[in-house]
Amino acid sequence: MQLIETFHTDRxxxxxxxxxxxxxxxxxxxxxxxxxxxxxxxSDDETQRMLDQELEHWHRYGFGLWxxxxxxxxxxxxxxxxxxxxxxxxDEVELAYALMSEYWGKGLATEMAQAxxxxxxxxxxxxxVVCFTMTTNYASQxxxxxxxxxxxxxxxxxxxxxxxxxxxxxxWQGNRR
Numbered sequence: 001m002q003l004i005e006t007f008h009t010d011r012x013x014x015x016x017x018x019x020x021x022x023x024x025x026x027x028x029x030x031x032x033x034x035x036x037x038x039x040x041x042x043s044d045d046e047t048q049r050m051l052d053q054e055l056e057h058w059h060r061y062g063f064g065l066w067x068x069x070x071x072x073x074x075x076x077x078x079x080x081x082x083x084x085x086x087x088x089x090x091d092e093v094e095l096a097y098a099l100m101s102e103y104w105g106k107g108l109a110t111e112m113a114q115a116x117x118x119x120x121x122x123x124x125x126x127x128x129v130v131c132f133t134m135t136t137n138y139a140s141q142x143x144x145x146x147x148x149x150x151x152x153x154x155x156x157x158x159x160x161x162x163x164x165x166x167x168x169x170x171x172w173q174g175n176r177r
Contacts, residue, residue, distance in 0.1 A: 003062050004123060009115045012077060012108065014066035017054045021067045024076040025051060033101040037137040057083055063124055065096060068112055077103045080112040082120045087132065088155055088164060093120065095131045095167075097143070109143045117147060121169045128168040135161045148175040 005016045029042035029050075042050065058064040065081040080097030087094070097112045120126040131149050133140040141163060149165035156162065 004119050007115065007119065008071065009111045011071055012068045012111060013071055014068050014115065016058055017051065017065050017067055017079065019051070019055070021079070022048065022051055024067065025079065028078070028098065028100055031101055037134055037140065054083070063119070066116075068108075076100065077108055078112065080109075081116050082124070082126070082129065087130065087157065088153070092130045093126055093128075095120070095129050104139070109140070110146055113143050113147050117167070117172060121172045126169060128166055130164065130166050132157065132162050132164045135163055148172065
C-alpha cells in the first residue's frame, strides 16, 4: 500500500500527523469551544496518548489522520483523515475531522472531508467509510450530508448521544458525476 504522507487542497496542506504536532493538538484539545463537540477537554497526557495511537495507526495501516495547515501562512487549521475504529459492534473506517475554532464557518471541514474521502476511495480502495458525531453537532452533520453520507442510526459513545452515517464507494462515485 502506498503511504500518502502529504497532499494539498485549494487552501490547505495536509501532512501525516507527527510528534511535532503535539503542541498544536494540545492547543486544540484545551479549547473548550472545539472540545464541546468532541467529548470534552483533554489533558496533555491524554493528547499524547491520542497522538501515540495515531502514529501507531499510520505505522500499522499506512493511513490515518493528517495535520492540515493553511497554504498561505502555514498555521495549524486542524486535523482530519481516515482511521480504523470499532463502533456499533463493527470494525469500520471512520472519517474524522476537527478544526481550530477560528477556522469554523469557512468551508474548511468540507474541504478536509472531501480530500480525505478522495484518498480513501480513489487511492486506498475503501469500500465504505463511516462518520459520526454528537447529536448536537449540526455543523459536522451538515458536512457529512454535503459529502453524501447517509444517516443510519443514533447510538451512544463515551456516554453521549451520537448519530451514525455511512458512505459507500459507489455512492461516492455517483455523487462526483
